[in-house]
Amino acid sequence: MGSTGTAIVIGAGVVGVTSAYALARRGWKVELVDAAPDVAAGASRGNGRQLSYSHTGALASPSLMPKLPKLALGCDPAFRLSLKPDLVYARWLTAFLWQCRRPAFARNTLECSKLASESRRAMDRLLDDHALSFGLRDAGKLVLLPDARAVDDARATLRLTAQFGQPQDILSRLAAIEIEPALEGFAAQFAGAVYAPQDQTADCALFCKRLLATITAEYGVVFRGGMRAVRIEDGKAESVVRFANGDARAAPLVIVAGGHEANRLLAPLGHRQAIAPMKGYSFTAPAGRKAPQVSITDSANRLVFTRLEDRILVAGRAELGETSAEVDVDRLQAMTRQAQAVMPDAADYSASDEGWAGIRPMTPNSLPVIRKLSSSLAINVGHGMLGWTLAMGSSNRLAQIVGSPA
Template sequence: MSNASNNTSIAVLGAGIVGLATAYALARRGTRVHLVERRAAPVLGASFANGAQLSYAYTDAMAGPALWKQLPGMLGGRDLSFRARPSADAHFFRWGLSFLRNATTQRLHRNTLNTLALALESRAAMDALLHRHPIDFLHRVAGKLHVYYDEKALPKARTMIALKAASGIRQTLLDPHEAVAVEPALAGAEGMTGAVHSPDEEVGDPWRFGNGLLDVMRQCYDVPLSFGFDLRTLRRDGPDWQLHSADGRELRARKVVVCGGIDSVDLLRPLGIHIPVMAVKGYSFTTACGVAAPTVSITDTARKLVFARLGERIRVAGLAEVNHWDPTPVQERVNDLIAQARRSLPDAADYAHVESHWAGLRPVTPFSSPIIRQAAPGLVLNVGHGMLGWTLAMGSGERVAELLDALP
């Protein structure tokens, strides 16, 4: 670990999946980059135990017309899967209004396609990375089934399939019998009305991927690292940026890329930079596969759950708690997630012996795409990846590298 006492060309703040991907994109181009992280190790935030899916095809924006019907349950806490904690905080108020403005059909389609373009760039960048540097992270092309339990949702699913087809996305709407033929584990999904099959979707362990990518940067690109760097002040000093940690370390950099996830909101506020990024708390648990564990990834659209098989384990993720800024897991909500998963696919997992559970804060923008732009001279943002941080990370890193190349 570096003492972070020297000058560097570019400091990347955050060693989550997005920060790692950004540092890699820069280092691969020969840029002198320094990776800075307040935690003691990489990938301990929003991507540590996420849904384990690389969802290059399913980039549907979070805000859409269906949101209006969900609002009473969200705000009243009656919806087990999707809740919001109202507050008088100006940040929540501004973000909430912008989120609601995006809940139209036109903006849903526009935001979905914007994110899809970045997802496809990410898939290309991931393929190129793995060709150069094979990383073992339980990666496979599993395909995905989005399962519906409401006949009224199927016409909208057809519309989204047609919307993405122009970008080369392969998706098919299946009836229940066809869905079970693709994934026999769905025979236990009571009330299923149909499913969208995306055969090219991928899965893997994001924590293993992040640590593998870090090893690549250490061994092949000699990227300096500063873990445990609890950044307290970030300020402009002439042509450079100065970073000061709580324990007295200092780093000077000509340019800074902020990849701090939800922590970026508080980090940027003293600079007068207010970003529309909201904490949306999510949960997951990992356990042994059940007697009817799916091999295809499953998304239960009614309960808002995802099931992803990782070798002999299965990862189940879900729940969305808007404006919850504490990542500490709450046992009651863990129990809710387990109960919902058991109702969805009762034989998919060993629910009685859950091995581990987790909660994390997803940094969500009102339009469901990340913010990648210059916010001040020499200061670039790469934040707000929401539920798709791992999916969008590699492409986001490439966009940042291209942006920095164009800056003086």
């Protein structure tokens, strides 16, 4: 029998760690486990660091539709869509296409913005209650829009999401350069920009470490690294988690927060979720003579530039269907060249670090799945391109759904 009031959270990325926090505050005795020895070993480790609470468009959009053939043929250097003979993946792609319709895009963007604003409030509350230091900066964010059509689309999205109260504006090219003079050196054209002055940046992996230290010390959360869960047996009153090392743990509540790998545990139970892997890369380099202070998203090239203290972090590429998190040196170099072409003086690209790659767990509608699957099993998965931004709000919702221990 599992011990009363125990919740086992599988996966210690940012979603698992924040889930552990939200459940511990509800009175659960939380055991957080991960296959890796430490927290934030997956997508939460080297991401773009942007807390994009304001501008949160879903990936499946009407404007992506006409570009899909080009993506499938590998003609876009930043976005690859691999086609493979896999029924599950084919179903995911079909669902993704369905979500590109205008009404679906509007609904998904609205829902994502709502969750992002909940996240912002939850993060502010966390920081009121606990002194955590993880490089949080009020950097503000500029999303560069390539042409007049993109400006019109962004204007429509802003109207849609205005109700959530995150201040943002559409700026002309000149006004954007006034806010971030480094954009004078931006080589590609842009017609305007969305400016979100209150968006932030912070180190997601450091946040996971610091939050774990806090919940271990103050809420009695126990973390076990090196524990790969291989099977879940979903009983009525409790679920049993079996690990690769032969251990087994039973608990009245098991949460799967395993990012893009969640289906390995969920599919055998008949609970497969529509999650596709989407690989991305990041690297850092010393800040150059025109290094931006404000976070920059170059939407045409799918690149983000984030200021660290004396370095610049560049993140990008969207490789849908890629499951290996190994750095492909050629692709990393292609991204580095692309970054250098658009912001040549932002960084000393010749002194870049070795780079990193991670897998975003994508749902067709860009919304995470936060759900109870049975009386002793729940999930918090599928945070896609915005998991760092959405983690706090998602985990709050999870805790509300599962409630307090009996």
